[in-house]
Amino acid sequence: MPHEPAAPAPDRPPSGIPPAQQATAALLQRLAGGAEPIQTHISAVFVGPDTVWKLKKAVRLAFLDFTRMEDRRRFADRELALNAPAAPGLYRDVVPVLRRPDGTLVLGEPGAPLSDPAEGTPIDWVLRMARVPAEDFLDKRAASGRLGPAELDALADAIVAYHAALPPVHGVLPPMHDIARGNVRSARDAGLPAEPVGAWETAILAALDALRPWMAARAAAGLVRRGHGDLHLGNLCLWQGRPVPFDALEFDEGMATIDLAYDRAFLLMDLDRRLDRAAANRVMNRIVARTGDVDMLRGLPAFLSLRAMVRAHVEQRRGQAVATGYLDAALAYLQPRPAGVIAIGGLPGTGKSTLARALAPDLGVAPGALILRSDELRKRRFGVAPEERLPPSAYAETVSTAVIADVAAGAEAVARAGYMAIADATFLDLAHRASIEAAAARAGVPFLGLWLQAPLPVLEARIAARRGDASDATVAVLHAAAGRDPGPGSWHPVEATDPLPAARAAIQNWK
Numbered sequence: 001m002p003h004e005p006a007a008p009a010p011d012r013p014p015s016g017i018p019p020a021q022q023a024t025a026a027l028l029q030r031l032a033g034g035a036e037p038i039q040t041h042i043s044a045v046f047v048g049p050d051t052v053w054k055l056k057k058a059v060r061l062a063f064l065d066f067t068r069m070e071d072r073r074r075f076a077d078r079e080l081a082l083n084a085p086a087a088p089g090l091y092r093d094v095v096p097v098l099r100r101p102d103g104t105l106v107l108g109e110p111g112a113p114l115s116d117p118a119e120g121t122p123i124d125w126v127l128r129m130a131r132v133p134a135e136d137f138l139d140k141r142a143a144s145g146r147l148g149p150a151e152l153d154a155l156a157d158a159i160v161a162y163h164a165a166l167p168p169v170h171g172v173l174p175p176m177h178d179i180a181r182g183n184v185r186s187a188r189d190a191g192l193p194a195e196p197v198g199a200w201e202t203a204i205l206a207a208l209d210a211l212r213p214w215m216a217a218r219a220a221a222g223l224v225r226r227g228h229g230d231l232h233l234g235n236l237c238l239w240q241g242r243p244v245p246f247d248a249l250e251f252d253e254g255m256a257t258i259d260l261a262y263d264r265a266f267l268l269m270d271l272d273r274r275l276d277r278a279a280a281n282r283v284m285n286r287i288v289a290r291t292g293d294v295d296m297l298r299g300l301p302a303f304l305s306l307r308a309m310v311r312a313h314v315e316q317r318r319g320q321a322v323a324t325g326y327l328d329a330a331l332a333y334l335q336p337r338p339a340g341v342i343a344i345g346g347l348p349g350t351g352k353s354t355l356a357r358a359l360a361p362d363l364g365v366a367p368g369a370l371i372l373r374s375d376e377l378r379k380r381r382f383g384v385a386p387e388e389r390l391p392p393s394a395y396a397e398t399v400s401t402a403v404i405a406d407v408a409a410g411a412e413a414v415a416r417a418g419y420m421a422i423a424d425a426t427f428l429d430l431a432h433r434a435s436i437e438a439a440a441a442r443a444g445v446p447f448l449g450l451w452l453q454a455p456l457p458v459l460e461a462r463i464a465a466r467r468g469d470a471s472d473a474t475v476a477v478l479h480a481a482a483g484r485d486p487g488p489g490s491w492h493p494v495e496a497t498d499p500l501p502a503a504r505a506a507i508q509n510w511k
Contacts, residue, residue: 017044018058024097024124027105028053042066042251047131051092054079054127063182064251073125079250080127086162087244090130096122132237139233142275151243152271152279155236156286157385158243159267163260163291168222173215174258176306180204183309187327190316196327200309203334207302214298218259223293227263229256232270232311261296265303266310272367273308273329280367281360289376289386294410297417301365305333337365339415341440342507343491345427346452347481348473349459350496355452356422358500359507364420372410374425375470378403386470395472404432408439415443427451428484433491448510449491450503456482458497 016039017025025044029037031053032046039045042064046053056072066072076094084091093110098120100106106120110128134140138155141147147155184201188194218224228235229249236245249256264287272280288294312326342359344352356371363369376386381403382394393399407423414421423436433449440447460475473481494502 014039014044017055021055021058021124023105024055024126027097027107028055028126031107050131052129052131054129055124056127062185063255066251069122069124075250076125076127079248082248082250083246085165086248087239087246090132090239090244090246092128092130094125094127097124097126099123132239136238137234138236138238138243139270139274141238142233142271142279147275147279149282152282153286155243155267156283157290158236158245159231159264159283160287160290162245163225163227163263166225166227169224169226169257170219170222172224172257173219174224174262175254176208176211176215176262176302177205179255180208180306183306183313187309187313187316190313190323192313192316192323192327196331200305200327200330200334203331204302204305204309207305207334211299211302214295215259218261218295218299223260224257225260225263226253226257227260229258229263231263231266233267233274236267259296259299259303260293261299262303262306264296265300266307268300268367269304269307269311269329269333272304273311273326277361277367278357281369282357284367285357285360285371288370289373289380292380294370294413295417297370297414297419301333301336301418304366305330308333333366335365336418338445338511339364339418339420339443340445340510341411341415341421341423341436341443341447342369343423343425343427343433343436343447343449344452344503345425345433345449345491346496347426347428347454347459347485348471348478349462350452350454351462351499352424352426352452353469353471355450355494355499355503356424359503360420360422363422363507365418369420369422370410370414371422371424372407372414373470374403374407375472377406377410379470381406387468389472404429404435408435411436412439412443415440415445426481428481428486430486430489433489446510448507449488450499450506451488451491451493452496452499453488453493454496 014025014029014037028046032048035047037044037046042057042059044055044057056066056075058067058072060067066075080091080094095110096108098106098108100120107126108119138147184197187197228245230247231245235247236243268280268284271283308326308330312323312330315326316323344356346352353373360371361368378394379386379388379390382390384390404425407425411421411423425432427433437447459478463473463475463478492506
């Protein structure tokens with residue numbers, strides 16, 4: 001039996017729907033309570049009180065062909081298969097639209113046989129989903145200022161978990177040059193200014209040429225996967241209390257079989273443009289802290305630029321004035337800026353990580369400096385989340401030496417990738433300071449050491465007040481560290497009670 005009742009068409013079916021699908025659209029609009037659908041150039045989404053119906057439009061475009069009903073069904077099934085694992089319960093099923101012998105339309109049962117003419121003949125297929133409150137889409141939350149630090153960390157963790165569940169695709173090198181050229185064609189077709197589009201074409205192809213060996217190495221290392229493909233804030237929502245991606249690109253396997261860095265780049269670019277650079281920087285740092293993928297920075301400028309150009313020509317087609325801003329951003333992301341290594345040391349509680357987060361967004365190329373926090377690298381060594389506490393054995397001298405070696409190696413890799421690195425550790429051991437200074441020297445970039453200092457009672461109060469932080473330091477640990485504090489030495493001393501102005505001044509003089 002049909003899953004939904006027959007529904008007469010409203011007097012005015014929604015506009016923007018291909019003529020052959022007008023009756024289907026009228027049925028779905030009636031089921032949704034008469035509300036106008038949310039439309040893109042390839043789909044119409046009908047939002048009811050607790051159910052959402054997504055209809056793929058019978059259109060043929062340069063990059064897809066949905067004109068055949070069997071293809072619309074196949075891609076609806078593919079969309080369900082791609083998205084249901086990441087958001088259980090959000091995606092429900094794919095159902096047929098049936099025309100009964102009397103001409104009325106109904107929705108059929110999912111997976112039911114279609115051999116009984118009395119039940120109806122399928123004329124289309126619809127993806128059925130649960131309704132998500134409008135305020136729970138992350139683009140809306142960003143616009144209303146409801147993506148704070150905790151929400152951004154949860155978002156980054158969700159992306160890390162999503163990508164970790166994807167199997168590597170070996171033997172495939174994503175066609176990034178073809179993607180770039182396709183964006184040039186789309187930009188010109190959309191009417192973006194010819195001169196900056198031409199300048200971007202020259203710059204992006206040169207950047208991708210330089211990245212060929214890096215991309216091949218990433219593919220060999222298993223970092224090419226069948227990803228989301230369209231991972232911006234509008235395709236992320238809160239579901240069952242946590243961020244989840246949805247609406248993964250289903251119609252082109254080549255466009256979605258990509259380096260994980262390219263998948264992440266759309267989100268980082270979107271945060272940078274829709275929210276601010278600090279948000280993009282925090283998410284980038286959280287992703288690297290959880291995955292250890294410092295290497296992704298090498299390709300990030302080109303990937304951010306590509307994603308900005310996608311948004312530029314899409315917004316241009318929509319007639320939005322922001323299109324030129326995205327075009328400017330696509331060019332700006334490719335502009336190099338000086339690399340370097342900054343180390344921030346000091347006793348526990350001096351605010352090293354707080355200062356690093358405040359400085360990072362404004363340093364170097366977008367979306368800012370990468371922070372190599374010893375506390376987070378230690379947690380990753382033991383396979384736990386940054387906020388999970390470790391036993392005292394995890395702080396043995398041999399472990400700490402290995403962690404500082406990780407910090408130094410990461411700083412060198414970051415600098416060689418053309419980014420600014422911030423090394424965040426106590427650096428009480430002078431050998432640890434020498435290690436990070438040597439990393440900068442090997443990378444051929446300048447080094448600046450900042451040493452935070454504050455009265456012991458201030459540090460005790462800060463540590464006692466900590467909640468949900470990667471540091472496991474206690475007041476007892478602070479007292480032990482204070483007994484072997486070597487002082488700033490050759491590093492720049494900064495009072496930790498209000499360190500940001502002094503740190504920025506030191507950086508400005510250093511540059």
